[in-house]
């Protein structure tokens with residue numbers, strides 16, 4: 001079994017309170033997983049005991065850093081036998097966030113240009129690959145050290161946010177923001193008429209002069225998960241795993257002081 005987490009999870013209200021704001025500590029963290037179905041709740045259809053699955057757990061309930069987790073069947077998709085659990089666990093949040101941000105919220109079309117922030121990061125590397133595969137021109141951004149990694153994920157060009165002028169990028173159709181703040185505001189100003197700012201770091205603080213600003217929280221979607229994992233199998237999509245750790249080391253991994261590069265996967269069982 002493999003579990004995964006997003007580093008900002010400790011800051012989410014849903015980690016500490018349930019839907020009616022009752023304290024739900026001690027909370028079990030982790031909201032994505034790959035594993036095997038061990039039991040089915042009454043009325044569950046579409047899954048069977050022993051089946052390999054991966055997916056996204058409820059934000060407001062105990063999560064996936066445990067040997068067993070109760071999940072709604074609709075939040076899981078079959079994990080093909082040739083995709084290992086570590087890869088499966090790394091895909092749901094970053095893959096679905098990129099997919100939904102690009103195609104549902106950003107309405108990205110072939111031939112358009114997109115500014116993909118944090119292109120070497122977990123979400124950004126998926127955004128970069130999926131946008132390129134959709135026929136878009138991708139300008140990746142990040143720290144100076146991320147240039148080659150972002151280009152390897154398929155960015156057509158790279159903007160080093162620490163040293164380059166973002167404004168030199170010119171006009172783009174879509175901005176995919178994973179950073180917020182001043183970078184989000186300056187990026188919104190680059191959006192062409194009719195374009196979209198998509199952000200995943202909370203309510204949009206900026207808006208294009210003549211376009212849409214969309215913020216959203218990723219949702220589970222079995223068909224999208226299946227499409228994402230199929231692309232991984234085909235070699236069209238590469239996951240971005242930085243560190244694989246054990247459950248015993250999970251606390252230290254959450255509190256890591258060094259820079260994270262890609263997804264962190266916690267192996268619950270060897």
Ligand SMILES: NC(=O)c1ccc[n+]([C@@H]2O[C@H](COP(=O)([O-])OP(=O)(O)OC[C@H]3O[C@@H](n4cnc5c(N)ncnc54)[C@H](OP(=O)(O)O)[C@@H]3O)[C@@H](O)[C@H]2O)c1
Pocket residue numbers: 006007008009093094097117118119120121122123124141142143146161162178179183199200201202216217218259260261262263
């Ligand atoms: N709304 C949703 O549904 C949703 C879903 C998934 C993720 N998120 C959020 O999206 C954000 C990104 O998640 P992630 O998992 O992709 O994180 P990640 O793997 O850390 O990727 C973010 C990337 O952006 C870079 N970056 C951040 N600030 C930067 C700056 N000022 N200048 C240059 N580069 C910068 C990071 O570099 P450093 O590591 O050096 O900072 C990293 O490479 C998080 O806040 C997460 O909570 C939201």
